[in-house]
Amino acid sequence: MIEFQNISKTYTTNDRKITAVDQVNLSIDRGEIFGVIGFSGAGKSTLIRCVNLLERPDIGKVLVNHNDLLSLSKSELIDVRRKIGMIFQHFNLLESKTVFHNVGFPLSLAGVPRAKIKQKVEELLAFVGLADKADHYPEQLSGGQKQRVGIARALATDPEILLCDEATSALDPQTTSSILDLLRKVRDEYHITILMITHEMQVIKEICDRVAVMEEGRVIEEGSIFDVFSNP
Ligand code: ADP
Numbered sequence: 001m002i003e004f005q006n007i008s009k010t011y012t013t014n015d016r017k018i019t020a021v022d023q024v025n026l027s028i029d030r031g032e033i034f035g036v037i038g039f040s041g042a043g044k045s046t047l048i049r050c051v052n053l054l055e056r057p058d059i060g061k062v063l064v065n066h067n068d069l070l071s072l073s074k075s076e077l078i079d080v081r082r083k084i085g086m087i088f089q090h091f092n093l094l095e096s097k098t099v100f101h102n103v104g105f106p107l108s109l110a111g112v113p114r115a116k117i118k119q120k121v122e123e124l125l126a127f128v129g130l131a132d133k134a135d136h137y138p139e140q141l142s143g144g145q146k147q148r149v150g151i152a153r154a155l156a157t158d159p160e161i162l163l164c165d166e167a168t169s170a171l172d173p174q175t176t177s178s179i180l181d182l183l184r185k186v187r188d189e190y191h192i193t194i195l196m197i198t199h200e201m202q203v204i205k206e207i208c209d210r211v212a213v214m215e216e217g218r219v220i221e222e223g224s225i226f227d228v229f230s231n232p
């Protein structure tokens with residue numbers, strides 16, 4: 001579903017070079033929940049952003065559904081991107097819009113007719129457990145509720161992949177668990193492949209099928225949770 005083939009990305013700032021991602025190879029299967037864990041600065045965020053080409057690797061290939069992202073035309077890339085949803089640590093909701101319009105926004109942008117948007121948004125708000133919050137504004141919601149809106153919005157365009165960038169890092173442990181339960185439901189009911197980055201071990205242990213450990217841009221361990229974390 002997602003394949004990183006020997007990708008590297010170096011940033012140059014003030015003549016200093018930082019190799020954020022260093023020769024990474026990973027293969028993530030359809031329907032899998034795959035976690036990337038590591039300390040701050042390990043390169044996790046750069047890696048995940050290579051999946052929707054928010055960052056372009058300098059070398060190597062990124063394949064999504066066997067499409068080589070770097071060789072796609074602009075319009076082909078737009079189609080592939082539409083199949084990739086993303087959620088964020090700080091939720092990135094539009095404060096001036098209601099929950100309903102936040103979730104429907106990607107569909108409005110895509111020119112989907114109003115009636116269809118209404119149907120889809122209502123379905124998604126019911127799915128994330130916020131049917132009664134459609135007319136609320138983000139500032140009226142708790143952190144966990146905001147992330148539920150983020151998840152509903154990410155699902156609006158029927159993605160095949162959901163990228164989670166420290167999606168529970170701003171939440172307390174109990175809220176984190178409820179969001180992880182919801183993500184498991186996203187995978188099970190919508191058959192979406194989930195790639196998440198985090199610095200929290202709880203998250204990896206609770207939900208991921210497989211994990212990669214990153215350090216200084218490199219993947220230093222990879223395997224099932226049991227394989228990677230049951231070292232004596
Ligand atoms: P993580 O998500 O694991 O915290 P990042 O991918 O954000 O790691 O960062 C990896 C390294 O790349 C860090 O040293 C960071 O400072 C650097 N870096 C990330 N983005 C940029 C950028 N846009 N410009 C320069 N350096 C960057």
Ligand code: ADP
Binds near residue numbers: 098135
């Ligand atoms: P609002 O209704 O928030 O003032 P708009 O007039 O822009 O915003 O709404 C556009 C359309 O979005 C409405 O005609 C309606 O179909 C739909 N809509 C907005 N909020 C809701 C909601 N809570 N439940 C169902 N549909 C809604």
